[in-house]
Amino acid sequence: MARIALVCPAYYSHLRAFEALGQRLSALGHMPVYVLPEGAETMLEHASPATILLPHEPVSRVRALIGRASGITGVSGILKAVGEQAANTDRFCRLAPGLFRQEGIEAIVADELEPGAGLVASCLGLAHVSLACALPIERDPAMPLPFLDWPYDASEAGLSRNRGGELVGGLFMARQRAVIRRWSQRFGLGIRADDVACLSPALRLSQTVPGFDFPRPSDARLTPVGPVRAPATARTGADLPFAIAPDRPFVFASLGTVQGHRFDLFQTIAAACARFDVQLMIAHCGGLSRAQSERLDADWVVDFVDQQAILQRADLCVTHAGLNTVLDCLASSTPMLALPISFDQPGIGARIAHHRIGRTIAGRRVRPGNFSEALTDLLAHRADYARRIAPIRAEIESAGGTERAADLIDDLIARTVGRPIERRFDAAKTAANDSDHRPRELSAMS
Structure with a gap:
């Protein structure tokens, strides 16, 4: 050896x-x-x-x-x-x-x-x-x-x-x-x-x-x-310590560990989601202060969470298009609203758009109007997006x-x-x- x-x-x-x-x-x-x-x-x-x-x-x-x-x-x-x-x-x-x-x-x-x-x-x-x-x-x-x-x-x-x-x-x-x-x-x-x-x-x-x-x-x-990941116990999202209502769409938003400090972007996400009858969870990965977290209009604002389990339950993920988060979404057939910011995220966002498994808006161009339009489309047609994700999910499972x-x-x-x-x-x-x-x-x- x-x-x-x-x-x-x-x-x-x-x-x-x-x-x-x-x-x-x-x-x-x-x-x-x-x-x-x-x-x-x-x-x-x-x-x-x-x-x-x-x-x-x-x-x-x-x-x-x-x-x-x-x-x-x-x-x-x-x-x-x-x-x-x-x-x-x-x-x-x-x-x-x-x-x-x-x-x-x-x-x-x-x-x-x-x-x-x-x-x-x-x-x-x-x-x-x-x-x-x-x-x-x-x-x-x-x-x-x-x-x-x-x-x-x-x-x-x-x-x-x-x-x-x-x-x-x-x-x-x-x-x-x-x-x-x-x-x-x-x-x-x-x-x-x-x-x-x-x-x-x-x-x-x-x-x-x-x-x-x-x-x-x-x-x-x-x-x-x-995905190269450590072994994990079965994650179904059924036993999460959050009372997620089954009759309202659940949106999970995370910008990863490097971009989790972007309070203004989280504010835009929260304000847009507030116009819809959805439940919103924001995970800032330790990037925000307690005062900033309390100012966000979301059902839950957390630092870290079991992302794979949450995505098993989520109807939509708002993401910075980091590869790990995107792979988690694909593995759970969760449509994405990608907001690429830096590194390879723009290229990942382009692939999301190419395969029509979500919507992509460059992080620097996010506005309440275009965010709300994309959110409307994803929530209305999430079954279609999930269907297009299905063969990629199968490929990940067999890789x-x-x-x-x-x-x-x-x-x-x-x-x-x-x-x-x-x-x-x-x-x-x-x-x-x-x-x-x-x-x-x-x-x-x-």
Whole structure:
């Protein structure tokens, strides 16, 4: 069995997926080691038997990064976010080779958001698996970039539009790509131009199932496994501690952990729902103060709730279009009113509109009028929306989830770990010594 590095950024939804995967890999006899920015270990739900903490990220710094991520808007915000990600990748490439060698890491399972993992895996000759917790970054030319809300268009006009989007996206990602090129050269890997070039050549896992995605070519390398979640008890919504009336529509609204502070948007949602004979629950995930919560005109305002159980009972979900929430809605056949705000949410909202399983309004364009119009349509035709969700729900149920993801990783490790591989530890050591900073001592919890 192998000692596996699980490389994950400091985002709650991504950490939940990696924790679930780590638990399953442990049950299969492997030894998962979480690789996190220092401070992010406090975000884990369960104590880990082993964690590698990459230095220079105290708790306050990690919290500040999450706080800034929640407010990313405009060109300047995107450039700042890319700059921070580039610095994270540079730090990872400097420190990970020595730490992984010290810890005896034999395989890497990495979030697609950290391209440095692919570079380090190639440098050290380690088995490598990519996991897309968000929309996959691997794309077909007819598929817009994940952070764009453009519809799917395989015509020449659509392809031309997407090429323009790629050009602008490349300008935004210039700092990150410069880091990737520099470290691929230092590691003796030639030149890798972008994050897609750093994905695993052997196994790429995705939570997004084909029925919810835009069309991909038949030779796409992605293996869809559906939601990667921890095992849960049966959730029917029947025993919730809320007196939900069965004869009135029930609307659940959540903007996730990163966007849960958006009080003005919650106010708009609550004011619009108040015009309808519906029951409204708002879950702000700890983003609002008590005073703000008390000012919202909703039947229930909570911080956290068993979302999967609530959605089993909900007639409609108002969501920021985060992938985890959307997958929960699809798994419970709950129509959505998506209000994408940032990251890959616009691309997810475009897919909701493409498959006609909900309505999408860009978060910055939400007004009482267009929100009420969409709400009227969804409540009046929710059976039609649920019927279109049904085949996607069936696909999610058969995709395999956490167990299949872990089994595929286990199979890859069985075929690769322990075989004679040319390892480039010397190249990694030389590259780290050539940098301005030395790898700090491993910070681990065992």
